[in-house]
Amino acid sequence: MKKVLIITYYWPPAGGPGVQRWLKFVKYLPGYDIEPVVYIPENPTYPLIDKGLLSDVSDSTIIIKHKIVEPYAWASAFSKGSTKKISSGIIPAQKKQSLLQKAMLWVRGNLFIPDARVFWVKPSIAYLSAYIKENDIDTVITTGPPHSLHLIGLELKKQLGVKWIADFRDPWTTIGYHKQLKLSASAAKKHKDLEREVLNTADTILVTSPTTKKEFEALTTKPIAVITNGYDVEKVVKQPLDEKFTIAHIGSFLSERNPKILWEAIAELINEDSNFKADFQLKLIGAVSREVLDAIDANGLSGYVNNLGYVSHDEAIAAQRKSQVLLLVEIDSEETKCIIPGKLFEYMVSERPIIAIGPQGADFSGIIQSTNTGIFVTYSEKERLKQSILTYHKQYRGGGLKSHPVGLQQYSRKALTGQLAELLKKM
Secondary structure (H helix, E strand, O other): OEEEEEEOOOOOOEOOHHHHHHHHHHHHHHHHOEEEEEEEEOOOOOOOEOHHHHHHOOOOOEEEEEOOOOHHHHHOOOOHHHHHHHHOOOOOOHHHOOHHHHHHHHHHHHOOOOOOOHHHHHHHHHHHHHHHHHOOOOEEEEEEOOOHHHHHHHHHHHHHOOEEEEEEOOOOOOOOOHHHOOOOHHHHHHHHHHHHHHHHHOOEEEEOOHHHHHHHHOOOOOOEEEOOOOEOOOOOOOOOOOOOEEEEEEOOEOOOOOOHHHHHHHHHHHHHOHHHHHHEEEEEEOOEOHHHHHHHHHOOOHHHEEEEEOOOHHHHHHHHHHOOEEEEEOOOOHHHHHOOOOHHHHHHOOOOOEEEEOOOOOHHHHHHHHHOOEEEEOOOOHHHHHHHHHHHHHHHHOOOOOOOOOOOHHHEHHHHHHHHHHHHHOO
16 A cells, blocks of 8 residues: 655644645555555644544544644734734735734744744654655645645755645645735745745646646746646535525635625615515635624624634534535735635535636636536626525525435545545656
8 A cells, every 4th residue: 555644734633624635545545555654743733623523534544743833823922812813814904904913924024934834844844754654655645724834845856756735725825814914125035946846856746726836837837737626526414405595605704805785785685675585594604704794894784693613623614504605715916816715615515506706707606506516706897796685585585495416426536536546646
């Protein structure tokens, strides 16, 4: 059986989307005659905890650990709230940042390159070099963010000549929050230089979207494979649908992911349609930025909000399947066209219709269209958004609101792991 070393920061009991991709790959790789060895930090600082995910880790999975020095743990002594938000990607709008938050962002971007987990790189190289030699491992996979983990793979490749796959769950220098890190010219150059070196040294690059592949093809001639995120078979007890016409957003609702046209459209529908007003509820599950809540309030919608906060993955899946409509929002920018949110695939198998809002040409718009799982609108299509919500509301009132998906099997975690296994066996 081929052994593969997977280097990841996020692993149960970590919660949130960062843990799902490789947790599921590791779950299914043994079925393709590949033995995964997972390397994780011994003492991580995770912004979200979900112990329920531990049930997806087989007792036979080999997991090795090594200590990490965590700057976020130090920063928590000054401001636990700000540290937790920044480490989980929730960055306040520029005009609402405190002096401490501005300082933390500057330090994060300019002193910790490529990120705050960079102090794990050198000790990991020493530890893993010995482990790889002793255990006859010839293939290493690093997954980021945090992209500092790719520097571990880079050095292992140089020192040992192992085969190396660099997996990018998100882009590096073009990720949405990168420009908020108050980078100096020299820091920005160092980020780009490291990114280029990783892309040109790894044997294969793995990405989650066609747009990221196209972006990286301008920086390297190395082979690039697209394996999206996906859905897994979930053991969730079927529950009745919400009585209200609930539009639910599951996951972090970031400051810049604030769909003002949606709040305006809903406010107008409430004023124009008494049935809609009586039926509507906005359900928020996960961390929500202050800017999003302020925008909701500014449109007179606070009384319609059911804000449940962060819940476990199992609870989130159950909430998805109870909701009438599911909301998917991505930042309106050129840089975010490549982002295919992991929750999209869980949404698609929930049998609930999706309302998606994002930039023109977003990769996930094509997936929604081809699978017949909902509608996609850009930030300039408020009237079309209103009509889509009205259509769903009429179907809800008639008792027939449901999605009718096609072609979902290609996005199952097991099928996607099969693609990864084929790639690994060719190396």
